[in-house]
Amino acid sequence: xxxxxxxxxxxxxxxxxxxxxxxxxxxxxxxxxxxxxxxxxxxxxxxxxxxxxxxxxxxxxxxxxxxxxxxxxxxxxxxxxxxxxxxxxxxxxxxxxxxxxxxxxxxxxxxxxxxxxxxxxxxxxxxxxxxxxxxxxxxxxxxxxxxxxxxxxxxxxxxxxxxxxxxxxxxxxxxxxxxxxxxxxxxxxxxxxxxxxxxxxxxxxxxxxxxxxxxxxxxxxxxxxxxxxxxxxxxxxxxxxxxxxxxxxxxxxxxxxxxxxxxxxxxxxxxxxxxxxxxxxxxxxxxxxxxxxxxxxxxxxxxxxxxxxxxxxxxxxxxxxxxxxxxxxxxxxxxxxxxxxxxxxxxxxxxxxxxxxxxxxxxxxxxxxxxxxxxxxxxxxxxxxxxxxxxxxxxxxxxxxxxxxxxxxxxxxxxxxxxxxxxxxxxxxxxxxxxxxxxxx
Amino acid sequence: xxxxxxxxxxxxxxxxxxxxxxxxxxxxxxxxxxxxxxxxxxxxxxxxxxxxxxxxxxxxxxxxxxxxxxxxxxxxxxxxxxxxxxxxxxxxxxxxxxxxxxxxxxxxxxxx
Numbered sequence: 001x002x003x004x005x006x007x008x009x010x011x012x013x014x015x016x017x018x019x020x021x022x023x024x025x026x027x028x029x030x031x032x033x034x035x036x037x038x039x040x041x042x043x044x045x046x047x048x049x050x051x052x053x054x055x056x057x058x059x060x061x062x063x064x065x066x067x068x069x070x071x072x073x074x075x076x077x078x079x080x081x082x083x084x085x086x087x088x089x090x091x092x093x094x095x096x097x098x099x100x101x102x103x104x105x106x107x108x109x110x111x112x113x114x115x116x117x118x119x120x121x122x123x124x125x126x127x128x129x130x131x132x133x134x135x136x137x138x139x140x141x142x143x144x145x146x147x148x149x150x151x152x153x154x155x156x157x158x159x160x161x162x163x164x165x166x167x168x169x170x171x172x173x174x175x176x177x178x179x180x181x182x183x184x185x186x187x188x189x190x191x192x193x194x195x196x197x198x199x200x201x202x203x204x205x206x207x208x209x210x211x212x213x214x215x216x217x218x219x220x221x222x223x224x225x226x227x228x229x230x231x232x233x234x235x236x237x238x239x240x241x242x243x244x245x246x247x248x249x250x251x252x253x254x255x256x257x258x259x260x261x262x263x264x265x266x267x268x269x270x271x272x273x274x275x276x277x278x279x280x281x282x283x284x285x286x287x288x289x290x291x292x293x294x295x296x297x298x299x300x301x302x303x304x305x306x307x308x309x310x311x312x313x314x315x316x317x318x319x320x321x322x323x324x325x326x327x328x329x330x331x332x333x334x335x336x337x338x339x340x341x342x343x344x345x346x347x348x349x350x351x352x353x354x355x356x357x358x359x360x361x362x363x364x365x366x367x368x369x370x371x372x373x374x375x376x377x378x379x380x381x382x383x384x385x386x387x388x389x390x391x392x393x394x395x396x397x398x399x400x401x402x403x404x405x406x407x408x409x410x411x412x413x414x415x416x417x418x419x420x421x422x423x424x425x426x427x428x429x430x431x432x433x434x435x436x437x438x439x440x441x
Numbered sequence: 442x443x444x445x446x447x448x449x450x451x452x453x454x455x456x457x458x459x460x461x462x463x464x465x466x467x468x469x470x471x472x473x474x475x476x477x478x479x480x481x482x483x484x485x486x487x488x489x490x491x492x493x494x495x496x497x498x499x500x501x502x503x504x505x506x507x508x509x510x511x512x513x514x515x516x517x518x519x520x521x522x523x524x525x526x527x528x529x530x531x532x533x534x535x536x537x538x539x540x541x542x543x544x545x546x547x548x549x550x551x552x553x
Contacts, residue, residue: 226492293487333488347488
């Protein structure tokens with residue numbers, strides 16, 4: 001009887017099960033598992049259609065479908081890779097860098113089992129939740145190369161990038177034996193923390209995006225012709241969907257409907273709202289007018305920057321993080337890009353590369369055991385030297401992403417080429433690559 | 442007969458239409474166009490990129506009239522479309538060789 005009550009208490013507290021005793025509730029806990037399913041759907045919604053519309057609105061009308069097609073193409077391709085071997089390489093056994101192939105084709109990953117992700121969520125939902133992150137990460141790169149990369153080259157690049165960058169990073173940061181998984185691996189070489197993907201998602205995609213857009217070169221007519229967004233309305237609609245979906249991303253990363261999830265929900269809200277407001281005010285002061293694109297960019301930047309700290313910082317810290325998120329990525333997009341002259345079409349680097357890096361560092365500054373006991377003496381005692389560990393994780397992520405992307409991009413360039421012909425690019429990728437138009441009349 | 446082509450500010454279209462109706466003009470054709478004259482464009486800023494938008498939205502109005510009504514029509518358009526600010530537009534007047542009412546095959550002034 002005592003053991004059965006302990007089981008129930010563990011479920012209600014989202015805590016560990018009583019070890020070495022046969023439990024009468026071996027399956028997932030319904031409440032936590034329900035939140036995991038909702039969260040997974042929310043993160044899928046971030047990509048389709050959230051990110052697709054956010055990016056789609058920002059390109060010229062002749063390229064709107066190419067962006068939507070790239071997002072859907074990546075969703076399909078990555079899902080197949082994930083089922084085949086991606087999940088296994090990310091989360092099944094292996095060493096500190098990469099997993100093994102024991103769970104290929106989701107072997108042994110069952111709806112009725114728990115423990116692969118956390119105490120009370122279904123193993124199969126854990127694999128689907130992580131899949132939704134694996135989809136959006138390469139889709140973020142689309143923003144930097146929009147309007148000028150062949151569809152086939154995008155798919156081949158992404159397939160290689162998943163194996164060389166994403167699967168290793170998901171493993172290193174979130175697997176229980178990962179190199180940088182401070183909260184779960186007491187033997188981690190770098191005891192860093194990343195709640196929902198500052199390094200894994202935003203830094204890898206952001207820094208890879210910068211490298212890829214440099215190797216790809218500028219769009220035809222860049223700097224000479226005007227290339228304004230064709231629909232700020234679509235862009236704002238996409239931004240709202242990203243914000244809503246991000247609750248699955250951040251609060252869902254608590255892997256249960258517990259107090260840490262509530263904290264992540266609150267910090268996500270505060271950072272997004274503060275950063276959107278701050279970015280627009282920066283524009284107002286420095287450029288004369290607060291723009292809708294400014295609000296949208298700031299909201300996304302706030303969401304990016306709070307991601308690694310969402311479940312580790314307190315709400316008031318999230319407001320301060322939001323102010324940083326509204327100012328620093330704004331300066332990167334408005335001035336850094338101009339100073340260096342690279343053509344990051346939709347500012348993937350400015351928002352996700354700079355924002356992800358900023359978030360990883362600020363998480364080291366503001367993390368508080370009062371927000372998450374895993375940080376403190378009752379948990380993994382991560383506070384000592386945390387900022388230094390965060391900086392090590394940042395450095396490793398940047399170097400790895402830059403080197404791997406450089407290698408992959410040059411291979412794809414040599415084998416199939418990266419860019420369409422100039423004529424096809426001028427005509428627009430919608431017609432030249434997909435044979436259809438976004439707006440017929 | 443004259444063909445009057447007027448380029449006006451879009452928000453002035455209703456007033457111009459009413460002024461022409463008051464002057465006895467019974468038909469017109471309207472097109473949404475873009476262009477610029479001395480007004481030039483404006484600047485749009487998207488994150489780090491600044492774009493000068495030269496072509497501003499305008500409305501092009503085409504009216505075919507008999508010679509005797511022409512002066513009144515030009516006057517009506519001019520007065521109703523005027524704000525006194527740069528960018529009010531222009532009126533072009535062209536001689537019109539022939540007009541055909543397709544339904545009845547009437548020609549000339551009867552068809553205007």
